[in-house]
Amino acid sequence: MKPVFFSVLVLLSLINKASADELDHILRNRIEFYNIRPIEKNPPNPNRDLVTLGKFLFSEKNLSGNRRMSCQTCHNPATGTTDRLPLSQSENGKSILARNAPSLFNVGLKTRTSMFWDGRVKYDPKTNVFTTPEEALNGPNPKAREITESLKSALSAQAIFPLVAHNEMLGEVGENEIANAGNNLEAWDRIIERIKKESPTMDPTENYVKLFLKAYPETSEDKLNIGHVGEAIAAFQREEFQSNDSPFQRYLRGNNKAMTVAQKRGFAVFMGRGHCINCHQGSELGKGELFASVATPEWGAAPLVLDRGQGDVLKDIKRNFFYRVPSLVNIKLTAPYMHNGTYQNLSQVIEHYDNVSGMLVSFKISQERQDQMPVKVAVANQQAILDDIWLASQSGLFPELKNRLRLLEREKRYLEIFMEEALTDPKWDK
Ligand code: HEC
Ligand code: HEC
Incomplete structure (x- = not known):
């Protein structure tokens, strides 16, 4: 009896081994x-010195x-x-912003040439031209050239915008000398x-x-400007928020x-x-320029002021409700999810993809979530708007969203395990 039993076990483990090797083979092929x-x-x-300065500035409340x-508050x-938070809170805690604060992991990668969920801050490294919500920084001959000369990336240009957003760091007119200024410059x-x-407070x-x-030995005190602030904060973020040691990254390394x-x-x-890979591409499974x-x-x-994402920025209705495909690095650590924090956990996100239209039309904010918010919230649930949102996802660019995925429970569970466990870098999982 015993030897037979033993050999069955050996055989089973051989089969398991073979399928595990085969799985690696398939995955490496797909990778x-x-x-x-x-x-x-x-x-x-x-x-x-630049990185040290950026570190101080990143946590400096006197900038607001x-x-x-x-920056660190959010x-x-x-x-x-x-x-x-699903939606970041305003500077005075009395209101909420329109968007969810994205994570900053690997935000300094050279491939990142635009910033924000809608890409509204952009930098072209070939021509050194910026496109931002501030005219004076834009184009080949920017009016505020002294500022753009210190900015070397989309990341450094991004950093100067929260400073002048009333609800983010600026505060309201009448509250402080900076908020009272006539314009951004x-x-x-x-x-x-x-x-x-x-x-530095630190x-x-x-x-x-x-x-x-x-940090800027070529500059004199009277020449210092906000560009120097942006570049320093970017230098710090570029170095500090790197994350490349998840099981998935180690697997990619062989x-x-x-x-x-x-x-x-x-x-x-x-x-x-x-079909997640069709959009969540590259080293970070997202956060490129798609x-x-x-x-x-x-x-x-x-x-509700309806947020149409990239459509509003580009004034192009074909881009309505388009948002950047986010990176999935350390995704377990950055709930709630989507540009507006709609979903509280990854299993809801998976349900969304499994049944896009069903999740869209049935979405509600629970009383419990409303109670955690400083203001009353509303869901865009008028039929015409739901139709527009749905049609945007059916634009033909992304055929994978046309039909229900009909994933098996098992497949959903594996997907969740992959995202929760394999994409988490122990360095950041505190
Ligand atoms: C009140 C909360 C809040 C504060 C303060 C804040 N941010 Fe953000 N941050 C956000 C939100 C919300 C977004 C997304 C906004 C959007 O896409 O429209 C964002 C976006 C970003 C992005 C873009 C990331 C990407 O992948 O596109 C970077 C980088 C960033 N913030 C860095 C900073 C820095 C640097 C500071 C300080 C100068 C700062 N933030 C201050 C909430 C905040
Ligand atoms: C058509 C392109 C596309 C496909 C296919 C796609 N995604 Fe996404 N994904 C996005 C975009 C765009 C967002 C941001 C949407 C938003 O904020 O409204 C996103 C958001 C997410 C988020 C939230 C990330 C965050 O930081 O908030 C997760 C998790 C996610 N997707 C996982 C998946 C999984 C799993 C699949 C496959 C079942 C998948 N995605 C398929 C484009 C796609």
């Missing part, structure tokens, strides 16, 4: 086909009009570089005047003028043992029956 390369680490910035908010490294000048008189023994001049069998099966669904509509329900502070 090659979709050209998914491991995330490349940015080399350390040789200008350490009422000295209450810093992009907290302890909570996956986000605020864990004036507000940015006033921020510089203020910060020159300050010491290290009161230092002094900002000295730190700026160390280690077949880095992912469990369940994680691998999830990845197979991701590239196969889920924008798409997946018919996410729209909601926000009442009365």
Whole structure:
């Protein structure tokens, strides 16, 4: 009896082994086909003074009009570089913004030439031309050339915008001298005047003028401008928020043992029956320059101002409700999900893709979620708007959203395991 029993076990484990090898074979084949390369680490910035300055500025509340908010308030490294809120709260805590704060992982990759969910801050590295919501920075001959000369990327240009958004860091007119400025350029000048008189909150023994001049030895005190702030914060983010050691990244680097069998099966669904790979491409499974509509329900502070994403920025109705395909790096750590925090966990996101129109028309904000919000919220549920949102996702560019995926429960579970476990870098999972 015993030997037979033993050999059955051996045989079973052989079959398991064979299928595990085969799974790797299939996955590696697909990885090659979709050209998914491991995330490349940015080399350390040789200008350490610039990175140090950026670190101080990233958590500096004195950059905000009422000295209450810093970048870190909404992009907290302890909570996956986000605020864990569906929609970020305004500077005074009394209202909410229209969007969910995205994570900042690998935000400094060279491939990122635009910023925000709708790509409204853009940089063309070939021509050094910016396209932003501030005219004075835009085009080949920008009016505020002294500022654009210090900005070297979309990331550095992005950093100067939260400073002049009333509900993000600026505060309201009448509340502080920066918010009282007549326009962005004036507000940015006033921020510089203020910060020159300050010491970093993180290290009161230092002094900002000295730190700026160390980081920018070619510049003099009177030439300092908001571009120097943006570039320093970008240098810090580029280095600090790197994440490339998840099981998935180690698998991409060649280690077949880095992912469990369940994680691998999830990845197979991701590239196969889920069609997720059609949009979530590249090293980070997203956050390139691809924008798409997946018919996410729209909601926000009442009365609702409808957010049409890239369509509003480009004034192009064919792009209505298009948003950047987000990266899935450390996705477990950055709930809630989508540009407006619609979904609270990954299993809801998977349900969304499995039944896009059903999830769209049945979406509601629960009383419990409403209670956590400082203002009354509303869902865009008028039939005409639902039709527009649905049609945007059916534009023909993305045929995978045309039919229900009809994933098996097992496939959904594997997909969730893949996203929750395999995409999480232990360094950030605190
Ligand atoms: C009140 C909360 C809040 C504050 C403060 C804040 N952010 Fe954000 N951040 C957001 C939200 C919300 C978005 C998405 C906005 C959008 O796409 O329209 C965002 C987007 C970004 C992005 C774009 C990421 C991407 O992948 O496109 C970067 C980078 C960023 N913030 C960095 C910063 C920096 C640097 C500061 C400080 C100067 C800052 N944020 C201050 C909430 C905040
Ligand atoms: C047609 C392109 C497309 C396809 C196919 C697609 N996605 Fe997405 N995905 C997006 C876009 C665009 C967003 C952002 C949508 C929004 O904010 O409204 C997104 C958002 C997400 C998010 C939330 C990320 C965050 O940071 O909030 C997750 C998770 C996700 N997708 C997983 C998947 C999975 C799993 C699949 C396959 C079942 C899939 N996606 C298929 C384009 C796509």
